[in-house]
Amino acid sequence: MRNLNSPCLTLSRDTLRDSMNRAGWPPSLIADAELAMVELIVNAWRHADTTAPVVLILFLDNTLRVNVSDRSSRLPDPRTPSPLAESGRGLQLVAALTDRWGVDPQKLGKTIWFELDGVAA
Secondary structure, eight states: OOOTTOHHHHHHHHHHHHHHHHTTOOHHHHHHHHHHHHHHHHHHHHHSOOSSOEEEEEEETTEEEEEEEESOOOOOOOOOOOTTOSSOOHHHHHHHHSSEEEEEEETTEEEEEEEEEOOOO
16 A cells, blocks of 8 residues: 555645635535545555546535546445454545545546535635
């Protein structure tokens, strides 16, 4: 697995945080989005064997959408790990932190995404 301080992850986190700050999002939602995005990137490294997933950050009206694409056609398999398991909670965490998430199969791989609804200004 890649290092959590890798340039790809650092750039993705910085871009997301800066974009959300400029758009006026509250710090709590920025932290939720950052953690959810990191989970999706790490899942791409770990389960899809993708060294550099494509991360796309979009603002649609008052909604943030983050897409993480990889080259594996294997769809995520959310599971319920035992209480002492050291892994297996990533998608549960994404579901808990975001308003919506899903997966879109692509011709070559898939895109896993989440959305957060912002606070109306």
